[in-house]
Structure formats: C-alpha cells, structure tokens
Amino acid sequence: MTPPLHLSLAGQAVDVLREQVLTGEIPPGSRVNEVEVAQKLGISRGPLREAIRHLASEGLLTLVPHRGAFVPDAGPEDVKALFELRTALECAAAELAASRRTDVDLVRLQDVCAESRRNYRAGQPFPYRLDLAFHQTLLDAARSPYIAEQVRLVQQRVVLLRSALGDDPPHQHASMDDHDELVRTIADGDAAKASTVMRRHLSRVCAQMLTSSTH
Amino acid sequence: MTPPLHLSLAGQAVDVLREQVLTGEIPPGSRVNEVEVAQKLGISRGPLREAIRHLASEGLLTLVPHRGAFVPDAGPEDVKALFELRTALECAAAELAASRRTDVDLVRLQDVCAESRRNYRAGQPFPYRLDLAFHQTLLDAARSPYIAEQVRLVQQRVVLLRSALGDDPPHQHASMDDHDELVRTIADGDAAKASTVMRRHLSRVCAQMLTSSTH
DNA sequence: AAACTGCCAACTGTCGACAGTTGACACGTT
DNA sequence: AACGTGTCAACTGTCGACAGTTGGCAGTTT
Numbered sequence: 001m002t003p004p005l006h007l008s009l010a011g012q013a014v015d016v017l018r019e020q021v022l023t024g025e026i027p028p029g030s031r032v033n034e035v036e037v038a039q040k041l042g043i044s045r046g047p048l049r050e051a052i053r054h055l056a057s058e059g060l061l062t063l064v065p066h067r068g069a070f071v072p073d074a075g076p077e078d079v080k081a082l083f084e085l086r087t088a089l090e091c092a093a094a095e096l097a098a099s100r101r102t103d104v105d106l107v108r109l110q111d112v113c114a115e116s117r118r119n120y121r122a123g124q125p126f127p128y129r130l131d132l133a134f135h136q137t138l139l140d141a142a143r144s145p146y147i148a149e150q151v152r153l154v155q156q157r158v159v160l161l162r163s164a165l166g167d168d169p170p171h172q173h174a175s176m177d178d179h180d181e182l183v184r185t186i187a188d189g190d191a192a193k194a195s196t197v198m199r200r201h202l203s204r205v206c207a208q209m210l211t212s213s214t215h
Numbered sequence: 216m217t218p219p220l221h222l223s224l225a226g227q228a229v230d231v232l233r234e235q236v237l238t239g240e241i242p243p244g245s246r247v248n249e250v251e252v253a254q255k256l257g258i259s260r261g262p263l264r265e266a267i268r269h270l271a272s273e274g275l276l277t278l279v280p281h282r283g284a285f286v287p288d289a290g291p292e293d294v295k296a297l298f299e300l301r302t303a304l305e306c307a308a309a310e311l312a313a314s315r316r317t318d319v320d321l322v323r324l325q326d327v328c329a330e331s332r333r334n335y336r337a338g339q340p341f342p343y344r345l346d347l348a349f350h351q352t353l354l355d356a357a358r359s360p361y362i363a364e365q366v367r368l369v370q371q372r373v374v375l376l377r378s379a380l381g382d383d384p385p386h387q388h389a390s391m392d393d394h395d396e397l398v399r400t401i402a403d404g405d406a407a408k409a410s411t412v413m414r415r416h417l418s419r420v421c422a423q424m425l426t427s428s429t430h
Numbered sequence: 431a432a433a434c435t436g437c438c439a440a441c442t443g444t445c446g447a448c449a450g451t452t453g454a455c456a457c458g459t460t
Numbered sequence: 461a462a463c464g465t466g467t468c469a470a471c472t473g474t475c476g477a478c479a480g481t482t483g484g485c486a487g488t489t490t
Binding site: 053089 | 222223261264265268269272273280296297299300302303304306307308311359360361362365
C-alpha cells in the first residue's frame with residue numbers, strides 16, 4: 001500500500017552512502033572503491049555507480065575520470081563561496097516566508113525556538129538538529145519548492161564541510177538570538193528586515209566555521 | 216595533450232540528450248525509452264542510464280520508478296517558483312558583481328550590450344544567445360563559483376520551460392534597457408541597486424513568459 | 431454494457447564479465 | 461643517486477543477459 005520510498009538498491013545505497021559521507025565515516029579526501037563498497041553493501045556495481053553519481057550531483061562526492069569518486073576535501077575558500085550561495089537562497093526564503101507565512105507557520109517557528117531555549121537551559125549545547133529544524137521550518141513557510149530543494153542540498157554540503165574542517169562548534173547562544181529575531185520580523189511580515197537578519201545570521205555562522213576550523 | 220572533455224560514452228550521451236531535450240526534439244511529456252535511445256546512440260544501456268540520471272539531477276528529466284524517464288511538462292506555477300529561485304541567485308550575483316567587478320569585467324559587459332544593440336538595429340530580434348551571454352558575463356564578474364553553477368542549471372530549466380510553454384518571445388527592447396541599466400549600476404559599484412534592477416528585470420521576463428504562454 | 435480478473439508484452443532494475451586506462455613499482459641507464 | 465622506461469596490478473568504463481514490475485488487453489462475469 002505504502003509505495004515504499006525506495007525499494008531500489010540504488011536508492012538504498014544512496015541513503016547509506018550519504019549517511020557515511022556526512023558523518024565522516026568515510027573521511028574527506030578518501031576514495032570510494034566501487035567493488036569494495038558494492039560487496040560491503042551486498043549489491044552489484046551497477047546500482048552502486050548510480051548511487052555514487054547521484055551523490056556527486058549533490059556535491060557530496062567528486063568524480064575523477066578513470067580514477068573514481070572522492071569525498072571532497074575543502075578549504076576556507078569553499079566555505080566562503082558556499083555561504084555566498086546559502087545566503088542568496090536563505091535570504092530569499094526569509095523574505096518569502098515573511099510575506100507568505102500563515103499563523104501555523106509562525107507557531108511552528110516559535111515552537112522550534114522555544115525547544116532550543118529549553119534544550120539550552122537544560123545544559124545541552126544547542127544541537128545541530130534543532131538548527132536544521134529551524135531553517136527547515138522557515139523554508140516550509142516560504143512555500144518556494146525550488147528554493148527549498150536547493151537549500152536542502154546546500155545545507156548538506158555545509159554539514160560535509162563541518163566534518164572536513166574538523167569543526168564542531170556550538171555557536172549556540174548568538175544563533176538562538178538570531179533565530180528569535182528572525183521569527184519576530186517574519187511575524188511582522190517585514191520581508192526586507194527578514195533578509196537582513198538572515199544575512200547577518202549566516203555571516204556569523206560562516207565566520208565561526210572559519211575561525212574554529214583546524215586548518 | 217588536451218584532456219578530451221569527455222571521452223566517456225555517458226558524457227557524450229549527456230550532451231546529445233541535453234541538446235535534444237532543450238531544443239524540444241524530445242517533446243515535453245514524452246518518455247525516454249532506454250533500449251531505443253541506447254540503440255540510436257550506438258551505446259549500451261549502462262552509460263545511457265547514467266546520462267539519464269545525470270539529466271534528471273539537472274531537472275531536465277523526471278524519473279518515475281519502474282516507468283522510466285520523462286521530459287517534464289510544466290505549468291505557470293513552475294515558472295513562478297523557478298523564477299523565485301532564479302531571482303534569489305541572480306540578484307545575489309548582481310550584488311557580488313557590483314562589488315567585485317574588475318575593469319575588464321566591465322568592458323566585457325559593455326561589449327555584450329553593445330552587440331545586442333547592434334544586432335537589434337540590424338533588424339534581428341535580440342537572440343536568446345545574447346541574453347544568455349550577458350547573464351553569463353555578469354556571473355563571471357561575480358566570482359562566486361557555487362552561485363554560478365546553480366544559475367547555469369536554472370537557466371537551462373528556463374530554456375526547457377520555454378519549449379514546454381510554447382513560448383518564443385523576443386522580449387527584446389525592455390530587456391536590453393534593463394541590461395544597460397544593470398551595467399551602469401555595476402560600474403558604479405552600487406550593490407543594492409544592482410540587486411533591485413536585476414529583480415525588476417527578472418520579474419519582467421517572468422511575467423512575459425507567463426502572458427505569452429499558450430496555456 | 432460495465433466491471434472485474436488473469437494473462438502478456440514491454441520495459442526497467444540488476445547482475446556478472448570483459449576491455450581499456452591509470453598510477454605505481456621495479457628495473458635499467460646515465 | 462637521480463632519472464627515464466617498461467611492466468603490471470587495480471580499478472573504472474562498458475557490455476550483454478536475466479529477473480522483477482508495470483500497464484494494458486482479452487476474456488469472463490453480472
């Protein structure tokens with residue numbers, strides 16, 4: 001009845017590989033051997049190749065002809081360039097969210113912020129999970145499917161960069177404040193200010209990634 | 216000496232198929248049969264499948280499990296949503312171009328505009344080629360590789376939408392004026408205004424696509 | 431005549447094997 | 461000892477064949 005989200009071996013391989021790349025289980029700079037991984041996953045090279053190409057199209061692997069697939073190893077310039085893209089997309093999303101949000105969108109955003117605060121007071125350092133949830137909720141409110149899709153892909157690459165730079169920072173407090181302010185401007189329907197606040201938020205996050213990186 | 220851009224059959228197939236999809240040679244809504252196309256290209260199904268998946272990742276084909284690949288057929292909502300993405304990206308590019316442009320970037324932009332004018336006076340209706348060249352040149356001036364890549368993909372999808380909507384409009388004069396104004400603001404280094412002008416330009420182009428569509 | 435059921439052809443998903451290329455190692459040369 | 465050359469194993473690129481699924485059509489039932 002439920003059309004199983006992926007029954008295809010290639011689809012499953014995409015999920016498994018993506019997880020392994022994003023968690024750093026396959027470390028940046030390392031190579032992905034087709035036969036080896038295929039055997040490990042218990043599938044043939046065909047579906048695995050499709051999975052590899054798919055992840056490459058998401059920017060999670062880079063393909064070198066006749067050499068294979070590598071987990072990209074990134075430097076500070078990549079962080080800056082990627083955040084230029086992220087800023088373009090998420091500022092636009094913030095603007096759209098400010099003008100399109102419904103009341104339930106607003107409640108959802110406030111809920112995420114509240115949970116972050118609660119979590120923070122409980123001692124935990126603002127898990128990345130909640131940051132993602134916030135941006136995702138904001139994106140839903142923007143109701144722009146193409147922008148949403150691209151943001152999803154960019155955020156994935158940001159996660160990869162984190163592991164590549166050996167950076168695991170709780171940027172915590174400042175980000176929570178940014179999020180709160182963003183929600184307020186979105187509540188007001190102030191598109192221009194939402195964009196400005198988002199830009200400041202992202203430039204702060206970017207700066208922190210650059211300073212806390214081990215390179 | 217020149218490392219041949221693609222020797223791989225899959226790469227060649229991507230080029231051929233992309234061309235056929237973008238020109239409408241394979242009409243929107245139609246299906247891509249793997250064995251048939253593979254035979255026509257004189258290759259096996261493996262490389263062709265990779266090509267199909269690649270084009271799907273660019274948004275030029277949609278994949279349906281166990282059914283195959285289709286050229287997406289689009290409606291007005293798709294145009295609007297896609298232009299939201301395009302606007303986000305190209306406005307950011309315009310801002311960056313305004314602050315990063317070199318003198319030779321400026322000359323290149325002016326050249327493209329001049330050629331458009333010349334072409335227009337010669338009677339020709341501002342070929343799409345020159346419009347693309349302008350946006351491409353502006354993108355080079357922005358020096359933001361990730362944004363540039365995404366814009367390239369979006370522009371491709373716009374071309375596809377044109378063929379899907381049966382729209383082949385010379386928006387000509389207004390666009391040329393927009394381009395000229397954009398170049399002036401970029402020359403001034405006025406990032407904020409560059410973004411504004413770009414936004415107006417794209418909303419105009421989008422509106423024209425919507426009104427002149429046959430649906 | 432409409433609707434349901436079971437079969438069938440066409441096509442995609444997957445596999446194992448072969449061919450061509452790459453980078454590295456060992457050997458010989460200066 | 462440093463450098464150039466030839467060989468080789470490992471891996472990717474490609475192919476043809478098999479298996480499973482889908483949508484449609486014919487036949488049957490009401």
